Amino acid sequence: MKILLTGATGQVGFELKRSLQTLGEVIALDRGQMDLSDLDQVRDVVRQVKPGLIVNPAAYTLVDRAENEPELAHRINAEAPAVMATEAIRLGCPMVHYSTDYVFDGSKQQPYVESDAVNPVNVYGQSKLAGEQAIAAAGIPHLILRTSWVYGMRGKNFLQTMLRLGAERDELRVVADQLGAPTWSRTIADTTAVLLAQARGADQDWWDRNGGVYHLSSQGQTTWHGFTEAIVTKAGLACRVTPIGSSEYPTPARRPSNSVMSSDKLIQRFCAIPEWEQALYLCLG
Numbered sequence: 001m002k003i004l005l006t007g008a009t010g011q012v013g014f015e016l017k018r019s020l021q022t023l024g025e026v027i028a029l030d031r032g033q034m035d036l037s038d039l040d041q042v043r044d045v046v047r048q049v050k051p052g053l054i055v056n057p058a059a060y061t062l063v064d065r066a067e068n069e070p071e072l073a074h075r076i077n078a079e080a081p082a083v084m085a086t087e088a089i090r091l092g093c094p095m096v097h098y099s100t101d102y103v104f105d106g107s108k109q110q111p112y113v114e115s116d117a118v119n120p121v122n123v124y125g126q127s128k129l130a131g132e133q134a135i136a137a138a139g140i141p142h143l144i145l146r147t148s149w150v151y152g153m154r155g156k157n158f159l160q161t162m163l164r165l166g167a168e169r170d171e172l173r174v175v176a177d178q179l180g181a182p183t184w185s186r187t188i189a190d191t192t193a194v195l196l197a198q199a200r201g202a203d204q205d206w207w208d209r210n211g212g213v214y215h216l217s218s219q220g221q222t223t224w225h226g227f228t229e230a231i232v233t234k235a236g237l238a239c240r241v242t243p244i245g246s247s248e249y250p251t252p253a254r255r256p257s258n259s260v261m262s263s264d265k266l267i268q269r270f271c272a273i274p275e276w277e278q279a280l281y282l283c284l285g
């Protein structure tokens with residue numbers, strides 16, 4: 001099977017390239033080969049590759065900058081996936097797409113489940129939700145995997161920033177009133193591979209029963225402050241980690257105060273997902 005993988009240079013895309021290897025021939029494309037802001041190019045590349053499966057981790061992920069570039073964020077996160085889904089109809093191929101905890105507004109006191117009402121509070125979340133809706137509306141066999149607080153050893157992410165700042169400074173002041181689950185990019189990729197191994201050769205009935213939206217986040221929950229404390233401890237850094245409120249660290253985009261998601265649906269149907277702290281320790285080695 002030919003697997004068209006977008007965003008091969010991203011945190012999740014890079015890991016997927018490795019995790020999906022045993023499932024087929026992975027055609028891993030970067031922005032230069034398939035620019036999601038160019039919808040004609042997206043259509044042409046899919047037609048050229050003729051994949052048996054599309055896996056789309058590429059996204060406009062600059063949450064704050066999206067407030068000033070709503071059209072670009074929407075094109076990349078909603079219109080490009082819609083084009084891929086339209087092409088998937090023609091090819092009769094399934095699609096795996098990634099979405100975000102930021103489709104929720106954070107007002108729930110418990111972990112969010114897949115059937116909870118969505119209500120994004122920032123442009124990025126709105127654009128990702130529109131992408132989900134476009135794929136669902138296309139009526140193709142699909143998996144939409146919502147994840148959260150993604151980090152890894154490569155690319156720009158919270159872990160890398162804290163490792164750098166923690167080595168430079170005596171004190172890190174970090175937001176302690178947003179709850180979520182840091183998720184290692186490798187956890188996302190490996191779990192995707194487990195799901196796809198089960199979907200391999202599956203008929204429409206399998207997709208009718210198992211397709212749709214799943215939450216794919218580390219188990220457990222913490223705050224950005226708790227995440228930083230764990231990073232500093234594990235990395236053996238000497239700096240102090242001081243909790244602050246979101247009001248002391250204003251950002252252009254609002255963030256939900258609770259974006260913890262329950263991954264129970266995925267765990268019950270497919271496989272276990274590690275605790276966030278275990279995964280962090282594995283990632284840091």
Ligand SMILES: NC(=O)c1ccc[n+]([C@@H]2O[C@H](COP(=O)([O-])OP(=O)(O)OC[C@H]3O[C@@H](n4cnc5c(N)ncnc54)[C@H](OP(=O)(O)O)[C@@H]3O)[C@@H](O)[C@H]2O)c1
Pocket residue numbers: 006007008009010011012013030031034035036037056057058059060061076098099100101128146147148149150151155156
């Ligand atoms: N990062 C998070 O904290 C987070 C949280 C929740 C959900 N998610 C979702 O998880 C998925 C994977 O995210 P990630 O963490 O792997 O993101 P990432 O590390 O920021 O990678 C994004 C990828 O998308 C590519 N990309 C951006 N604009 C593009 C364009 N116009 N055309 C083609 N490619 C483009 C980037 O290419 P370049 O390398 O060229 O920039 C990069 O390969 C996304 O759907 C994201 O929305 C992420």
